Amino acid sequence: MNKDVFENKSVPAAVAALAVPTVLSMLVTVFYNMADTFFVGQTGDANQVAAVSLAMPVFLFIMAVGNIFGVGGSSYISRSLGEGKHEEVKRTSAFCFYAGIAAGLVVMLLFFIFVDPVLSVIGADENTFGFAKKYLVYVAVGAVFIVLSNAYGNIIRAEGAAKVSMTGMMLGTVVNIVLDPVMILWMNMGVSGAAIATVIGNIATVVYYFIYLRRGKTVLSVSRSHFKVTKRIVKNILTIGIPASLNNVLMSCSNIILNMLLVVYGNNPVAGMGVAMKANMLVVFVQMGLAMGTQPLVGYCFGSGNIKRLNSVMRFSILCNVIMGSVLTACYYFGAESIVRVFISDEEVIRYGAQMLRALMLSGPFIGIMFVFSFSFQAMGKAVQSLVLSISRQGFVFLPVVLIASRVMGLDGIVFAQPIADIVSLVIALLMFVQIIRKAKKNHEMGM
Secondary structure (H helix, E strand, C coil): CCHHHHHCCCHHHHHHHHHHHHHHHHHHHHHHHHHHHHHHHCCCCHHHHHHHHHHHHHHHHHHHHHHHHHHHHHHHHHHHHHCCCHHHHHHHHHHHHHHHHHHHHHHHHHHHHHHHHHHHHCCCCCCCHHHHHHHHHHHHHCHHHHHHHHHHHHHHHHCCCHHHHHHHHHHHHHHHHHHHHHHHHHCCCCHHHHHHHHHHHHHHHHHHHHHHHHHCCCCCCCCHHHCCCCHHHHHHHHHHHHHHHHHHHHHHHHHHHHHHHHHHHCHHHHHHHHHHHHHHHHHHHHHHHHHHHHHHHHHHHHHHCCHHHHHHHHHHHHHHHHHHHHHHHHHHHHCHHHHHHHHCCCHHHHHHHHHHHHHHHHHCCCHHHHHHHHHHHHHCCCHHHHHHHHHHHHHHCHHHHHHHHHHHHCHHHHHHHHHHHHHHHHHHHHHHHHHHHHHHHHHHHCCC
């Protein structure tokens, strides 16, 4: 455990120690996700690019399962560290490991049973069905490793080992990026090659994390002797993990609905939105990475009752995110066409993609604030607030907006739905945070 970062370093130094490796990890994740689209795009087949975009909701669902244990487990672990409960940390991390394996196997089995209905629901047509099925079959085979990779990147970060988490993610990304051109282009495997490379990358990450957990200087454990199912552990993991995973599930649902609305206008808008969302990941993931990096620090401060340091951490994180978001938004907005052109050469797809990317960037300067609030809610164990925010951005705010706007404004309404939902969700997050801090200060003053 990195106690010096949690208790002694200045807020900027502590945030840098935890957030910089996490931001770098998220940048690597961006390239990891962009790689599939980029190299599939080099085939010149817009249907294969569209198929990868259509398959993304299923991939997000698998990641959502990992988030149950990753976000839920890391939240409880960071608070337990703040309270000095090291044995509880070991039992929690061991539970997340074995429960993650079981959950991944269930996901794989369910997918193979329902693969064809799933493809129909996500909007695959006669041009994309075969490509999407090939991609998802291989992804399903690697479900256990995708779940564990996503979960333990968060759990290892919870004890302050942000560099270890970053190294594992980078290793998986490098493996994926190296294999992508080999399998997609040189071996002429197309989308199948992209999926296989993704799975092998996740396997590499999991192997690295496992070696660290068995041999490294860590308070975490994957030993069977620490695996114990207790009501307390399950409750603390699920009350935070389910809202966090719900965000991914709703993201999957919203992507499915988005693709179903877009496919009415043809496969090129679907491909354009897929490229735009991949490109936009740089802005989103950099800001998410900073917020995610400070999550263990927020949880530790909350667990130890240091509300003053908690507030300082959040203020500094928000300032950094606003600055980064504004700079990236300006670069993306004015360079949209050039950025989209990197992924594909089809002029119609480029036209759609550039329009969609500019629309997505409208919330770029501010979305990082919402991420800071969101991960802070999770770190503090605030299940209700975490749930409300999770179902806002991709759920009860986004879905009504996109459905109504698509009827009123057609394609333009679909394109502008996400930035509108982002801004509304930010307002909701701010109101909830003010309420939490007031209550925490009051409890602290009363000695509760």
